[in-house]
Amino acid sequence: MNIDEVIKSTIPMDISKKIILNILYTQNVLSDNFNELLKPYDVSTEQYNVLRILRGQKGNPANMSIIQERMLAKTSNTTRLVDKLLLKKYVTREVCPENRRKIEVLITQRGLDILKDLDPKVITYEQSFLQNLNTNEIIQLNQLLEKFRNK
Amino acid sequence: MNIDEVIKSTIPMDISKKIILNILYTQNVLSDNFNELLKPYDVSTEQYNVLRILRGQKGNPANMSIIQERMLAKTSNTTRLVDKLLLKKYVTREVCPENRRKIEVLITQRGLDILKDLDPKVITYEQSFLQNLNTNEIIQLNQLLEKFRNK
DNA sequence: GTTTTATAGTTGTATATACAAATGTATACG
DNA sequence: CGTATACATTTGTATATACAACTATAAAAC
Numbered sequence: 001m002n003i004d005e006v007i008k009s010t011i012p013m014d015i016s017k018k019i020i021l022n023i024l025y026t027q028n029v030l031s032d033n034f035n036e037l038l039k040p041y042d043v044s045t046e047q048y049n050v051l052r053i054l055r056g057q058k059g060n061p062a063n064m065s066i067i068q069e070r071m072l073a074k075t076s077n078t079t080r081l082v083d084k085l086l087l088k089k090y091v092t093r094e095v096c097p098e099n100r101r102k103i104e105v106l107i108t109q110r111g112l113d114i115l116k117d118l119d120p121k122v123i124t125y126e127q128s129f130l131q132n133l134n135t136n137e138i139i140q141l142n143q144l145l146e147k148f149r150n151k
Numbered sequence: 152m153n154i155d156e157v158i159k160s161t162i163p164m165d166i167s168k169k170i171i172l173n174i175l176y177t178q179n180v181l182s183d184n185f186n187e188l189l190k191p192y193d194v195s196t197e198q199y200n201v202l203r204i205l206r207g208q209k210g211n212p213a214n215m216s217i218i219q220e221r222m223l224a225k226t227s228n229t230t231r232l233v234d235k236l237l238l239k240k241y242v243t244r245e246v247c248p249e250n251r252r253k254i255e256v257l258i259t260q261r262g263l264d265i266l267k268d269l270d271p272k273v274i275t276y277e278q279s280f281l282q283n284l285n286t287n288e289i290i291q292l293n294q295l296l297e298k299f300r301n302k
Numbered sequence: 303g304t305t306t307t308a309t310a311g312t313t314g315t316a317t318a319t320a321c322a323a324a325t326g327t328a329t330a331c332g
Numbered sequence: 333c334g335t336a337t338a339c340a341t342t343t344g345t346a347t348a349t350a351c352a353a354c355t356a357t358a359a360a361a362c
Contacts (some may be wrong), residue, residue: 003296007221015289016277020181022296025223027178028156029300032170045316064341070158072176075320079342084317101327101340126167128302135297138166144284144292145173146153149180195347215311226350230312252310253355
């Protein structure tokens with residue numbers, strides 16, 4: 001579906017408007033697909049991202065600011081995301097003894113297990129979108145997006 | 152900023168992961184910029200979209216399903232968006248006399264005024280992203296995104 | 303004409319986003 | 333040492349997203 005069909009537009013659209021809608025809509029499609037994948041596991045996309053960041057710490061605890069700065073949506077509320085993960089026992093959370101302002105968040109074995117379970121499905125998801133693009137086109141798409149952002 | 156810098160990634164990333172993060176992040180940048188633009192007007196992005204759809208009706212009322220199907224995020228809750236616009240007197244809302252299941256939503260003059268005020272700013276916003284892209288690149292980016300989605 | 307089914311919209315609950323204000327702790331300054 | 337400032341996180345409030353259950357009305361089936 002092209003973007004005119006998506007929003008049932010009949011009048012011709014300015015190219016700058018079109019490209020923006022195309023990016024927004026493509027993100028929507030990505031998110032919908034990913035949510036579908038996560039649904040059986042009862043974690044949200046953002047919760048999943050936090051778990052992945054924590055796994056990337058390789059045993060070292062992460063505090064709230066570290067998690068925050070590695071997330072895409074910089075204004076997400078890390079406290080509440082970690083709260084939810086704590087309830088599901090996917091992470092632990094303790095006050096840092098050296099600096100009691102900081103919080104040490106660690107992924108649990110249970111958290112690692114669900115990530116491991118998800119890994120192959122996530123890879124399949126990611127690669128499914130590349131089917132119609134050759135290597136050149138992939139590189140180009142990445143470059144164009146970076147150029148676009150860099151207004 | 153490229154995507155590795157954004158999420159402070161040190162290890163090399165798979166190209167399929169990279170392209171997805173690039174799209175998600177580009178959408179974030181777009182939304183942040185647009186929210187900034189709308190902030191002085193006290194309407195959210197989704198409320199703005201509803202207003203634009205209503206203006207596009209050129210005087211004809213739109214019911215909830217029409218609004219819904221023209222929005223990008225198909226699962227947005229139109230009822231509540233219209234509620235908010237009603238409070239601000241940007242729209243009116245009446246039961247359709249021919250079919251009492253339907254609701255007729257119309258944009259008010261006040262709504263049209265704020266859109267008119269926003270129009271030039273929105274155009275500036277849209278075009279600001281095209282600065283570094285030539286016509287060919289814009290066409291290509293649109294094509295690549297559609298190809299990408301079409302998994 | 304009453305029951306069934308489909309359509310249009312609303313409401314409820316949980317999660318996430320956005321942003322500002324508040325809390326608690328550490329560090330710096332006089 | 334005590335106060336001011338900076339840092340790390342939490343809490344509050346409003347909006348939006350996601351999805352399911354519910355209500356009301358219209359049309360179809362019998």
